[in-house]
Amino acid sequence: MLGTVLYGPGDIRCEAVAEPEIVEATDAIIKLSASCICGSDLWPYRGLQPVDAPMHMGHEYCGVVVEVGRAVRTVKPGQFVVGSFCISDNTCPHCRFGFQSSCEQREFMSRAQAPVLRVPLADGTLVATSAMPSDDLIPSLLAASDVLGTGWYAADAARVQPGSTAVVVGDGAVGLMGVLAARHMGAERVIAMSRHKTRQDLALEFGATHIVSERGDEGVARVKELTDGVGADSVLECVGTQESMTQAMNCARPGGSIGFVGVPHGVQIDGQGLFFAQKSLLGGPAPVRRFLPDLIDLVLNRTINPGRVFDLALPLTDVAEGYRAMDERRAIKTLLHV
Template sequence: MRATLYGGPGDITVGDRPDPVIQEATDAVVRVVLGCVCGSDLWYYRGQSPHALGSIGHEFIGVVDEVGADVSAINRGDLVIAPFTFCDGICVHCRGGWFSNCLNGGGFGNHGIDGGQGEAVRVPFADATLVTVPGAGFDEPTLASLLALSDVMCAGHHAAISAGVTVGDTVAVVGDGAIGLCAVIAAKRLGAERIIALSRNASRQALAQKFGATDIVPERGADAVERLLEMTDGIGVDAALECVGTGQSMSTAFGIARVGSVVGAVGVPHDVVVPIETAIFRNIGLRGGVAPARRYISELLPEVLDGNIDPGSVFDYATDLNGVRDAYRVMDERRAVKSLLRIGSV
C-alpha cells in the first residue's frame, strides 16, 4: 500500500508499506477513506518533538475490510471513525472513561501500527476502539465532520469539559488552530453566552464567528490579558480554554481566568511553565490533557449526523496522498487551518 512516511524534520514523502494484516483475533483492517494532518504532526515536521521514522498520522475514517475472529461489534463494510488512540476498553483507565490512557493502548503511527495518512491501517482492539457510523450516502462535508471527530473536535470538547463550561458562561479560547476553533463549537454547544476567540488571522476569525464566537481579540500576550480584563470589568472569564501548548498561551489563559475558575488545557506543551503562584493565590485550577476521544465520539456523533455541529469546516485545504507534502507545508506556513487527505472511497 501507499502511505505517508516521516523521514525526519521537514522530510515528508509517500512510499510503499506492507499491506496491514490481522495479527491478533481482536484486530480489524480498515481501508482509509479520509485522513488529515494534525497540528501535533507539525511539531515532528519542525523537529520540535521526536517521532519514529516511517508511517505517520493518527486521524482517519474508513471502511472495515477484515476483522479478527474475536471481533463482534464491528463488521466488514462498516464505515468507522478511529479515535486517535486505540484502547482495549477493559483496563482500569478505560473503565474510568480515560481511553486515551489505556494501559494496553497507544497511538496510530507509533507502536508498530501504521498511521492514518496511508491507504490502510491495522486497528488493535477493534471492538473497543472503532465507532461505527450509522447510515450511508454521506456528502463530503459530513464525511469531513466525521473525520474531525477522530481528534480535533474531541480535543476542543475536552478543553471545554475540563474547564467546566456551562450555560451562561463567558469563555475565552486561546488558540485559533483546528482544536481552538472546535473548542468554540464545544463552548457554544455547552451553553456559553459569550465566547471570546483570540485570533489575529482574518479567515480564522470568520470561522470562529461562524462557530459561535461573540467577540474577537487579536492581541497576544500581556496585551491580550489587558484587553480581556477590560472586556470583563477586571474580573476575567469563567473558563479559559488553552489550545496551543506554548508558554505564552498558558500564561495568557491563567492571566484571563477569574478567581475560582479552571483553565482547560489541551495544547501539546512545549516550554510551558504553569504560573503556580497565580494558581495558588487566585484559586485557579488546571485540568485537561490528552482527550479521551473514544468517550466523546459517541456523544458528538449524533450532533454531526443531525447537522447541529459542523467541525469539518476546519478543513480548508484538501488534496490526496500525492500532495501530502503541500498539505504539511500550507499548515506549517499558516496558510491553512487543517489539511484533509482524500485517500479512498466509501
C-alpha cells in the same frame, strides 16, 4: 500501498509502505474514507520534537471495516466506523471513568495517512454508524476522530457551563473546534483569541461572540475588559507553549478552570503562582472515545459542521504541500484524499 513517512524536520514523503494486516485477534482493518494532517504533526515536522527514526504519520481516521480479527464483537466488515486517535479497550477502570486516553492498554494511533489502516482493540476504539453516511459528512466525521474530540475535551476540562464565559487561546483547528464545543455546551460568551482574518471568520461561524486579536498581556487586558475586570470562567488552551499557557492562566478568573489540550512543549508551572492564582488545571490527550457517540450523532443530524475546519484538500501524494501549507499557516487543516 502509499503512506506518509517523516524522515526529519521538513522532510515528509509519500512512499510505498506495507499494507496492514490483522496482527491481533482484537484488530480491525479499515479502508479509510479520508485522512488528514494534525497540528500536532507539525511539532516533529518543525524539529520541535525529535525524529530518531522515520515516523509513519497520521492518527485521524474514519472509513469502512474490511476485515476483523476473530475476537472482535462490536464491528463487522461493511460498517462505517470512526475511531479515536487513542487506542483503548474501553473496559479498564480508567476507560470506565471516561478517561480512555489513559487506558491501561493505551496506544497512540499512527500510519493513518494511508488508504488502509490497522486499528488495534477495535471493540474498544471504534464506533460504528447505523448506516453509511453521505459523502459530504465525511470531513466532519473524520474531524470527530481527534480535532473535534480534542476541542470538545478542552471545553469539558475547562468545565464550560451554560451561561458562562469561555476564552479560547489558539486559533488552530483545535482552538476553532473548542469554540464550537464551548458554544454547544451553552457558554453565553465565547471569546476567540485570533489575529488571522480567515480564522476569525471561522471562529465566528462556529459561535464565537467576541474576537480578541491582541496576545500576551494586551490580550489578557482585553479579556479582562470584556469581563468587567473579572476574567473568564473557562479557558481552553489549545497551543502548548509557555506563552499560551501563561496567557490562558491569566485570562481565567480565580476559581475558573483551564482545559489544556495543546501538548506542552517547554511549559513549566510555578506551584506558588498557581496556588495564589487559584485556578483549576486539567489537560491531557483527549478521551475522544467518551465523546464519539454524541459527536457522531451531532454530525449525522447536521447540528454541527466541524468539517468546515478543512480549508485545503489534497491527494495523499501531495502530502508535502499539505504540511507546508499548515506550517506556513496558509491552511488551517489539510484533508488528504487517500
